[in-house]
Amino acid sequence: METSNTAQLELIVREQLRGCSPIFLALADPIRQDIIMMLTKHETLNVAQITERSPMSRSAISHHLKILRQAGLITSNKIGTEIYYELDIEDSVAQLQAFLATTEQILTLKTP
Numbered sequence: 001m002e003t004s005n006t007a008q009l010e011l012i013v014r015e016q017l018r019g020c021s022p023i024f025l026a027l028a029d030p031i032r033q034d035i036i037m038m039l040t041k042h043e044t045l046n047v048a049q050i051t052e053r054s055p056m057s058r059s060a061i062s063h064h065l066k067i068l069r070q071a072g073l074i075t076s077n078k079i080g081t082e083i084y085y086e087l088d089i090e091d092s093v094a095q096l097q098a099f100l101a102t103t104e105q106i107l108t109l110k111t112p
Contacts, residue, residue, distance in 0.1 A: 005109060006106060006109045006110065009102055009105055009106045009109070010106060012102050013099065013102040013103055013106060016095070016098055016099040016102055017099060019095055019099075020095055020096055020099050022070060022071040022072070023071050023072070023073065023092050023095065023096065025067075025071070026067050026068050026070075026071035026073055027071075027073075029064065029067075031054070031056055031060070031061075031064050032064050032067060032068055034054060035050060035054075035061070035064055035065065035068060035074075036068070036073065036074075036087065038050060038053055038054075039074065039085065039086060039087045040087065043086060044077070044084040044085065044086045045084065045085055045086075046082045046083060046084050046085070047061055047062055047065065047083065047085075048082075050065070050085070065085055068085075069085075071092065072088070072091055072092050073087065073088065073089055073092055074086060074087055074088055075088040
């Protein structure tokens with residue numbers, strides 16, 4: 001029975017890992033890490049404000065923001081002609097926590 005449970009959990013964790021891949025890819029880049037840290041200090045920032053705080057060009061920042069948004073780590077809100085970005089990590093954190101919990105279950109079952 002334990003082998004069956006482990007096999008089922010391994011299928012689940014594989015799907016969870018694939019679901020977390022965009023998050024891992026988004027977090028792997030130092031510039032995107034910097035943007036996330038900026039957004040932890042400031043509730044919302046627009047591209048110009050992020051560019052002022054970074055050595056990257058406006059177009060490069062926009063590219064990084066797109067990746068963060070696609071990974072579900074930030075949201076955008078248009079106010080007038082400006083788009084403001086803010087952290088929205090609750091769903092991503094829950095995804096990562098589920099992946100880690102399943103991984104821990106597998107390790108517990110495999111530990112003698």
